[in-house]
Amino acid sequence: MCDNIHIHGLKMPESMDEETRSQLCPVVYAVSKLGGKWKLIVVHNLIDGPLRFGELRRAIPDITQRMLTLTLRELEEDGIVNRHVFEVVPPHVEYSLTEVGQGLESVMSSLGDWGRANFAQKRNAVAQTA
Amino acid sequence: MCDNIHIHGLKMPESMDEETRSQLCPVVYAVSKLGGKWKLIVVHNLIDGPLRFGELRRAIPDITQRMLTLTLRELEEDGIVNRHVFEVVPPHVEYSLTEVGQGLESVMSSLGDWGRANFAQKRNAVAQTA
DNA sequence: CGGTATCCTGTACGATACTG
DNA sequence: CAGTATCGTACAGGATACCG
Numbered sequence: 510m511c512d513n514i515h516i517h518g519l520k521m522p523e524s525m526d527e528e529t530r531s532q533l534c535p536v537v538y539a540v541s542k543l544g545g546k547w548k549l550i551v552v553h554n555l556i557d558g559p560l561r562f563g564e565l566r567r568a569i570p571d572i573t574q575r576m577l578t579l580t581l582r583e584l585e586e587d588g589i590v591n592r593h594v595f596e597v598v599p600p601h602v603e604y605s606l607t608e609v610g611q612g613l614e615s616v617m618s619s620l621g622d623w624g625r626a627n628f629a630q631k632r633n634a635v636a637q638t639a
Numbered sequence: 640m641c642d643n644i645h646i647h648g649l650k651m652p653e654s655m656d657e658e659t660r661s662q663l664c665p666v667v668y669a670v671s672k673l674g675g676k677w678k679l680i681v682v683h684n685l686i687d688g689p690l691r692f693g694e695l696r697r698a699i700p701d702i703t704q705r706m707l708t709l710t711l712r713e714l715e716e717d718g719i720v721n722r723h724v725f726e727v728v729p730p731h732v733e734y735s736l737t738e739v740g741q742g743l744e745s746v747m748s749s750l751g752d753w754g755r756a757n758f759a760q761k762r763n764a765v766a767q768t769a
Numbered sequence: 770c771g772g773t774a775t776c777c778t779g780t781a782c783g784a785t786a787c788t789g
Numbered sequence: 790c791a792g793t794a795t796c797g798t799a800c801a802g803g804a805t806a807c808c809g
Binding site: 703705706709730 | 801802803804809
């Protein structure tokens with residue numbers, strides 16, 4: 510019912526074309542687009558609106574310039590993120606979610622709900638329950 | 640508003656304790672628990688009910704025994720998956736989602752919806768639109 | 770059947786330096 | 790400001806073999 514792919518050590522891009530990927534279980538397909546690295550974090554940061562490259566960097570302190578660039582390029586290729594270059598000096602580049610990217614909002618909010626529910630439990634377990 | 644962690648080359652487990660992780664943005668926290676590797680795929684496969692080790696292997700053809708074991712152990716530690724050992728010969732071990740793990744159902748279904756919506760578009764783009 | 774142990778490799782990712 | 794280029798490394802992950 511549901512074949513698989515390499516999420517991370519991803520053998521996928523090379524060994525599997527878009528046609529083949531499309532045969533996959535939708536969940537697996539989604540994970541193949543969002544799996545690993547910083548993708549979900551970047552998408553998360555763009556949910557509330559466009560951000561400049563530098564703003565994203567500051568929002569994600571531990572990401573390196575290189576990784577941010579690579580992640581954004583991949584998200585762009587996958588039609589999840591838009592790159593808007595303002596032809597000014599100094600350079601100004603804004604990243605935003607495409608419609609496809611916006612479609613991830615419910616994923617992100619479910620994820621947030623889950624995270625909140627679970628770490629809330631833990632933090633309250635010792636201190637208080639109310 | 641939202642610090643960061645290493646999703647994948649994850650430096651996190653060593654350099655960050657549960658307390659610190661809890662300070663994180665819920666989304667980032669969630670990603671830290673589910674990011675990288677095969678975790679989401681395994682959770683996905685357990686959504687419909689418990690599965691034995693071997694059944695999981697067959698459901699996820701590309702995963703190695705080692706990776707499946709490691710993934711299950713991590714999910715177990717994180718309280719997402721239950722491991723039930725039946726003391727029989729030959730061995731019988733069943734994996735199921737805990738309540739916390741069940742909480743991921745909406746994440747998985749959102750993810751599925753998103754995947755379906757997007758690869759459906761692509762497959763229909765050439766063939767048909769109706 | 771459901772693992773663990775050992776060894777090895779690919780590549781994700783980081784650090785640093787440079788540029789339009 | 791927003792990148793690219795280069796180099797090095799740690800670790801995710803694979804392959805194989807063996808075990809209770």
